[in-house]
Amino acid sequence: MKKTGLSKTTRSNFITYGIVIVLAAIMYILQLTGILSSSMQGFLVPMCIYVIMAVSLNLVVGILGELSLGHAGFMCVGAYTSAIFSKCMESTLTFAPLRFGIAILIGAACAAIFGMLIGIPVLRLKGDYLAIVTLAFGEIIKNICNVINLGLDSEGFHLSLKNSTELGLAEDGMIIIKGAQGISGTPKDSNFLIGVVLVLVTLFVVLNLINSRDGRAIMSIRDNRIAAESIGINITKYKLMVFTISAAFAGVAGALYSHNFATLTATGDKFNYNASIMILVYVVLGGIGNIRGSVIATIILYILPEKLRFLSDYRMLVYAIVLIIVMLYNWSPKMKEYRAIAKAKIKERFGRKKEEKAV
Amino acid sequence: MTNMLEVSNLSISFGGLKAVNDFSMTIKKGQLYGLIGPNGAGKTTVFNLLTGVYKADKGKIILDGKSLLGLNTIEINKAGIARTFQNIRLFKELSVIDNVKVGLHNHHKYSTLEGVLRLPRFFKVEKEMQERAMDLLRVMGLDGEANVIAANLPYGKQRKLEIARALATNPKLLLLDEPAAGMNPNETEELMETIRFVRDRFDMTILLIEHDMRLVGGICEEITVLNFGQVLTQGVTSEVLNDPQVITAYLGE
Amino acid sequence: MSFLNYLINGLSLGSVYAIIALGYTMVYGIAKMLNFAHGDIIMVGAYIIFNCMNGLGMPPLVAILAAMALCTVLGIVIEKVAYRPLRNASSSLAVLITAIGVSYLLQNVALLIFGADTKSFSSVVSLEAIKLFDGQLTITGEAIVTIVVCIVIMVGLTLFVNKTKAGQAMQAVSEDKGAAQLMGINVNGTIALTFAIGSALAAVAGALMCSAYPNLTPYSGTMPGIKAFVAAVFGGIGSIPGAMVGGLVIGVIEILGKAYISSQLADAIVFAILVVVLLVKPTGLLGKNIQEKV
Numbered sequence: 001m002k003k004t005g006l007s008k009t010t011r012s013n014f015i016t017y018g019i020v021i022v023l024a025a026i027m028y029i030l031q032l033t034g035i036l037s038s039s040m041q042g043f044l045v046p047m048c049i050y051v052i053m054a055v056s057l058n059l060v061v062g063i064l065g066e067l068s069l070g071h072a073g074f075m076c077v078g079a080y081t082s083a084i085f086s087k088c089m090e091s092t093l094t095f096a097p098l099r100f101g102i103a104i105l106i107g108a109a110c111a112a113i114f115g116m117l118i119g120i121p122v123l124r125l126k127g128d129y130l131a132i133v134t135l136a137f138g139e140i141i142k143n144i145c146n147v148i149n150l151g152l153d154s155e156g157f158h159l160s161l162k163n164s165t166e167l168g169l170a171e172d173g174m175i176i177i178k179g180a181q182g183i184s185g186t187p188k189d190s191n192f193l194i195g196v197v198l199v200l201v202t203l204f205v206v207l208n209l210i211n212s213r214d215g216r217a218i219m220s221i222r223d224n225r226i227a228a229e230s231i232g233i234n235i236t237k238y239k240l241m242v243f244t245i246s247a248a249f250a251g252v253a254g255a256l257y258s259h260n261f262a263t264l265t266a267t268g269d270k271f272n273y274n275a276s277i278m279i280l281v282y283v284v285l286g287g288i289g290n291i292r293g294s295v296i297a298t299i300i301l302y303i304l305p306e307k308l309r310f311l312s313d314y315r316m317l318v319y320a321i322v323l324i325i326v327m328l329y330n331w332s333p334k335m336k337e338y339r340a341i342a343k344a345k346i347k348e349r350f351g352r353k354k355e356e357k358a359v
Numbered sequence: 360m361t362n363m364l365e366v367s368n369l370s371i372s373f374g375g376l377k378a379v380n381d382f383s384m385t386i387k388k389g390q391l392y393g394l395i396g397p398n399g400a401g402k403t404t405v406f407n408l409l410t411g412v413y414k415a416d417k418g419k420i421i422l423d424g425k426s427l428l429g430l431n432t433i434e435i436n437k438a439g440i441a442r443t444f445q446n447i448r449l450f451k452e453l454s455v456i457d458n459v460k461v462g463l464h465n466h467h468k469y470s471t472l473e474g475v476l477r478l479p480r481f482f483k484v485e486k487e488m489q490e491r492a493m494d495l496l497r498v499m500g501l502d503g504e505a506n507v508i509a510a511n512l513p514y515g516k517q518r519k520l521e522i523a524r525a526l527a528t529n530p531k532l533l534l535l536d537e538p539a540a541g542m543n544p545n546e547t548e549e550l551m552e553t554i555r556f557v558r559d560r561f562d563m564t565i566l567l568i569e570h571d572m573r574l575v576g577g578i579c580e581e582i583t584v585l586n587f588g589q590v591l592t593q594g595v596t597s598e599v600l601n602d603p604q605v606i607t608a609y610l611g612e
Numbered sequence: 613m614s615f616l617n618y619l620i621n622g623l624s625l626g627s628v629y630a631i632i633a634l635g636y637t638m639v640y641g642i643a644k645m646l647n648f649a650h651g652d653i654i655m656v657g658a659y660i661i662f663n664c665m666n667g668l669g670m671p672p673l674v675a676i677l678a679a680m681a682l683c684t685v686l687g688i689v690i691e692k693v694a695y696r697p698l699r700n701a702s703s704s705l706a707v708l709i710t711a712i713g714v715s716y717l718l719q720n721v722a723l724l725i726f727g728a729d730t731k732s733f734s735s736v737v738s739l740e741a742i743k744l745f746d747g748q749l750t751i752t753g754e755a756i757v758t759i760v761v762c763i764v765i766m767v768g769l770t771l772f773v774n775k776t777k778a779g780q781a782m783q784a785v786s787e788d789k790g791a792a793q794l795m796g797i798n799v800n801g802t803i804a805l806t807f808a809i810g811s812a813l814a815a816v817a818g819a820l821m822c823s824a825y826p827n828l829t830p831y832s833g834t835m836p837g838i839k840a841f842v843a844a845v846f847g848g849i850g851s852i853p854g855a856m857v858g859g860l861v862i863g864v865i866e867i868l869g870k871a872y873i874s875s876q877l878a879d880a881i882v883f884a885i886l887v888v889v890l891l892v893k894p895t896g897l898l899g900k901n902i903q904e905k906v
Contacts, residue, residue: 143880212485230442
């Protein structure tokens, strides 16, 4: 049998899709039979949202090897822009799936534009500096979303950074964004099925990208920028590409988010760097660069605190400790050495047993 | 024979220190050329100038009749220079064959969309890449380790993989920065064979930096000796190596 | 006159940022890592002072000294347990993510010990406010003390780094760890000392910050921490005068931005400045350029 590297990765990808589909089917059946508690039902769409967020962040952190702490900012852009579209078109475009489809594309496109904007400093910065700039961008986006007032009347859009009465709307006008109170009354177009489909689309694009010519180029930049340059890899192009694609999917997650809740605001912890870091926790615990791991870690870390109520006070504490331990275990040069030795020992013992059996 | 590389009056200084000064050198097509000199003589700096990592203060670099001045590293690679590094720089987390496939990046193309949507062209080009990469690995004797993660290769094979990756970019001129560093005499012997073979098989022009005089004397047809950033002497290997000036430069007064 | 008031408030806030930024800049200069948890050490310091003063009835100065001592220990322990094992890790992301983990850990431990409710910090400064121009211009005691303390620390630290053996060891380690080791410098010890100094300064910053802005929660340290890092980057990471300049500029911009543009956009303005600075001059105002060796 001819074994190529390609079919192996394809098989691995299908396992990942399979896991998502099976889990979704189980949840769906549980939901239909009424076994799923109502609070858990409320978790289904957010779970899809955070899986998309984690997978798209892993593309930046694990595959490109740069740390982004502003991922929630892109989600915020996607959430706001898609919600604005849906609110404006609610009466004209009544066919919800089409409206939502366009809203998602708009959210993704707008987030992608921001991703590209952020990609520009990325070209000049590395590591810690880059992390702090992405954090800064995320906070800027959040802060701006908090002060925007936007209204629509027969004369078109009105914008104010002060308050909604300054918009000067006509009688027929509608306030779309009301400062820190955000957007309310976005049509509730999200549902679990759409969420799962979007998760699968994200996985399809991200996994196929990684296992292609472009993916190899991106990983070569991660592993050794200077060597990648020496064999003609266009670093600028690929860094921008990764940031843009990753942001676009965060925008998709944002659209899913804004069409799932009655109100959308950028206050509190939803879109700030704490949210970004939470997603980073999912990525790290699932394995940096391991896309399937991101999916599984996100699902588990999302359900666990719900199932283990008594843990909820300690949830963040436990995450923090586990995060530190996982990092030390996976990345410390000494631990790597110990692990290699332990592995060799186990192999040796295992091998000996095999030999004994053979005798 | 025509010239593959003509370097004239190349100079660069770092903070007043002339790292390379008025460096000139001509390499003919198909030649195996050596660049030697004591530590700190500026050999790697010459490589960095040739590959666009540093921009020369003055001087000319002409590759196969085309000026490389002002081009960046990526453009220079596309123009036909590939290199290896003194301190090995592999894509450590990628498999051996993927390292080579990254080298094939600019020669076997399909668009991002074709890749993501897995259109027919993706499969066709990937198959070509797989075959071409395996060919190169076979030449370097690495075909048995195609799916090993590069970081797990033994040292000598890592050096060979770097050469395979450089060859994948289909260069006219191959620069090898201390290819035998850290190798034992047997491995060095084998490497000499490989370098000769690569030259013959791919009709390659090769410039190498090396400290191992046996390797230089054994395979290089001509050499340039660099000392304090300047050309001490250059010419046919056997003559240069017997030059008393060279011996003094290496051993000191 | 209100402009002068704002300016003084800005300088006072900026002095706090400068003291925090010193911790960042020294650690970054020497350990080449962004200690994300630095801001949370401020919070820990402030809680220690709060409990020493309100619970144990200690005088402010003793409370501050106690907080400095405990924060020093905390800083050294964090470095040894969480950061040192990753110093030679193949990816620089590893230690940064670990630092984020430590930051979360400190916040959540504080949450469990001290609770989520906002504590009202009582000022450690007993100096009367100075009123000038018939009361039009008020300079609070906190502002005066903060600015003076900041200047004293800055001068002291500059002298320490340039005149003492330990300070010169720090400079050597920040230039080249390997070479410093060969010269017989205790690299681990020097890095630990840097964390110790940074953490002790964080405790001082905590006292001064909470005296001016008395609301204390487990998350109080994060934003000032991040802004102080912005200040450190602005001034040029690794540079002590840079941290001072950066801190003061960021503090003044924040307060003036709040007063004259929009209180909600003040943070966005600070961050936008960071982005612009890094684009125009990635090494900051007073930082120096480092080129990667090929």
